[in-house]
Amino acid sequence: MAVAAAAVAAAADRVATKMADVIRVEQLQRVYHLGAVDVPALRGIDFAIPQGQMVAIMGPSGSGKSTLLNLLGCLDRPSGGKYLLAGEDVGLKTDDELAEVRNARIGFVFQNYNLLPQLTALENVELPLVYRGLSASNRRRKAEAALASVGLGDRKHHRPLELSGGQQQRVGVARALAGEPDVILADEPTGNLDSTSGQEVLRLFLDLHRAGSTIVIVTHDDEVALYTERTIHLRDGIVVSDGPIPSEQRRGLDERGAS
Amino acid sequence: MLRESLRMAWRSLVAGKLRAFLTMLGIIIGVGAVIALISIGQAATSSVTSQVQALGSNLITVTPIRSSGAVLYPQDAQWLKQVVPQISQDAPLLTGSVTALYGSKTYTTTVMGTTPPSLKIQGRTLAEGRYLVPSDITFRRRVAVIGQTVVQNLFPGQNPLGQTIEANGTPLVVVGVLKASGGAFGANQDDVILTPVTTAEEIVNTTQISAIIAEARSSSVAPLAVAQIEAVMNHRFQNQNAANVLSQDQILSTLSTITSTLTLMLGGIAGISLLVGGIGIMNIMLVTVTERTREIGLRKAIGAKRSAILLQFLVESSILSLIGGAIGALLGSGGASILSHALGWQSGVNGPAVILALVFSLAVGMVFGIWPAMRASRLDPIEALRQG
Known part of the structure; x- marks a missing residue:
């Protein structure tokens, strides 16, 4: 009886973890081997990001935030510790399995948009769905919905170079959204934009957050962090602070309060 | 995908x-x-x-090799036909270069002395007139059957039949004209004057023939005929290399x-x-x-x-x-x-x-x-x- 109860409890715990935390890292480490020298980029990091949270990961260059982003994005494997994405340990997967995880669970937004210039906005948004193996009509429907949700429903046949930087980044966000991922990972999403366009993109993230998306933004821009409800600061490969931004500073909440 | x-x-x-x-x-x-x-x-x-196929079916060419002492004369065609039963018919070819004259025109070509079977053996057909007949050979008639190239060069726009040409000084009456056959590997089969073999002996001043052309009874016995011919030629001239014997199949x-x-x-x-x-x-x-x-x-x-x-x-x-x-x-x-x-x-x-x-x-x-x-x-x- 006791064993069964324990098993049920463990199962319940797993379910709870799965439900609550989209991302959970435990003692996450990443060591780069440069010749004979081992360079630790991440030296044991712990945090969990629950479903629906909007988090900024900050730190100066060399702090390990790019390394952390690569790990969270399943582009890289940890040297030690554990990374649970939606309850699933992704540390031991093969390259092709990681590709599947990226395709199904993660939506990337890049600093330089990374749109393919020869494709239209709609085709760019469809791209992750192509690799998911969806039918053409299904892809189109989802991509159109995603483009509409970033306010570019009328620009779907434009090519990236015919769009402004802000619009291009919104196409990038739509591409991240189209696959209905568990988490959106944004790497300096406003880094290439003027402040007006940057604010537009951040408001877009805020809207998505309100609609329930889990969003992680890696940035060194304090301004960006003001839109999020939580900031994780990294320095020299460890977390130096992790907590909410005081509410009087938070733009997002101000606006939410105003509206 | x-x-x-x-x-x-x-x-x-x-x-x-x-x-x-x-x-x-x-x-x-x-x-x-x-x-x-x-x-x-x-x-x-x-x-x-x-x-090559147009040259005639089952054609075998026998060329004596003079350096090995083999020399053939017109009557050897009959001898060959008798000793090699696979041959249905054959004919001698006595060839030489001639300068032909008609009116003010001269033309240098090949004279080929032969006998009546050569027409069929070589797969030729007549355009006009007649071919050589046995009595032409017997009586050394001064007649000629000419190819289209010769017609074009000596008789442009004219009917050559009945006209007399002079070949190395020997007058020849044109009795027939061959149909064009086209060139085969370099040799123009239409650039030729055919005469009775006996007449050709006078024109080119020799009695040695350059080849015998023979027709095998069928394509299946052609290889046997080739072997037989080689054997009788080698035996006759006591030389392992008395003649070049080529069947059309081999040429092909x-x-x-x-x-x-x-x-x-x-x-x-x-x-x-x-x-x-x-x-x-x-x-x-x-x-x-x-x-x-x-x-x-x-x-x-x-x-x-x-x-x-x-x-x-x-x-x-x-x-x-x-x-x-x-x-x-x-x-x-x-x-x-x-x-x-x-x-x-x-x-x-x-x-x-x-x-x-x-x-x-x-x-x-x-x-x-x-x-x-x-x-x-x-x-x-x-x-x-x-x-x-």
Whole structure:
């Protein structure tokens, strides 16, 4: 009886973890081997990001935030510790399995948009769905919905170079959204934009957050962090602070309060 | 996935039309050259073959080799027919060079003294008049049957029948005209004056004949006839190498060996250009992979597996070479038919060669595309995204 109860409890715990935390890292480490020298980029990091949270990961260059982003994005494997994405340990997967995880669970937004210039906005948004193996009509429907949700429903046949930087980044966000991922990972999403366009993109993230998306933004821009409800600061490969931004500073909440 | 890869490959090729065309050019030239050369070679082969066949069926030519002491005279034709039962009929050929005169025109040609069976043995037909008859031989009649080339040179716009020409001073009455037979491997069968063998002895001042032409009873006994003739000639002149005995089959197979070797050689040379075209594709695909590193990184980041990237680039190089191959096949067969037409050969576009060239060009695209595609598929997405 006791064993069964324990098993049920463990199962319940797993379910709870799965439900609550989209991302959970435990003692996450990443060591780069440069010749004979081992360079630790991440030296044991712990945090969990629950479903629906909007988090900024900050730190100066060399702090390990790019390394952390690569790990969270399943582009890289940890040297030690554990990374649970939606309850699933992704540390031991093969390259092709990681590709599947990226395709199904993660939506990337890049600093330089990374749109393919020869494709239209709609085709760019469809791209992750192509690799998911969806039918053409299904892809189109989802991509159109995603483009509409970033306010570019009328620009779907434009090519990236015919769009402004802000619009291009919104196409990038739509591409991240189209696959209905568990988490959106944004790497300096406003880094290439003027402040007006940057604010537009951040408001877009805020809207998505309100609609329930889990969003992680890696940035060194304090301004960006003001839109999020939580900031994780990294320095020299460890977390130096992790907590909410005081509410009087938070733009997002101000606006939410105003509206 | 393959359909998507085809679409994506098509998009990137269209995005760089000039480069795609230049890359294809190597394959276009390679495939075009292979098809044109093989088709032309085969057309030449069949043209030569049909000319040899026109020489007469089951034809055997016996040429005595004078250096080995073998000398034949006109009556030896009868002897040969008697000792070799596989021969149905034969005729001597006594040849020499003559200058023929008619009116103010002179023309240097070959006189060929022979007997009546030679017409059928050589597969010739008359255009006008009559051929040699047995009494022409017996009475050493000064008559001649002339070929079309001689007609054109001595009797332009005139009927030669009944006219008298002078051959090395001997007057000959033209009694017949041969139909054109066309040239076979260099010798023009129409550039000839045929006379009774007895008359030719006077004209060229010799009684030694240059060859006996014989007809085997059937093509199946022809090889036996050849062996028999060799045996009796060697026995008679006590020499292992008394005569050259060639059947039409042997001539045919020798010729077709030569022409098909030539065709293969030309095709092989053209194949090298196809190889060079393939290397061109590999070169461009490697450049393309390097240029599109970011694109590859992005595709991998959003979920493309290795196999998907591999397929995309492989399809791209295959499309390049297949389209190049198709254009090359079109140009090659077009060129081959124009040339065959100009040379009067039957249209020589070779269907299997076209299909083979297309399959081969597709294979070239895949073989030379696989390495660049593997390089693309192995790129680390982190490194790839960091570029540029």
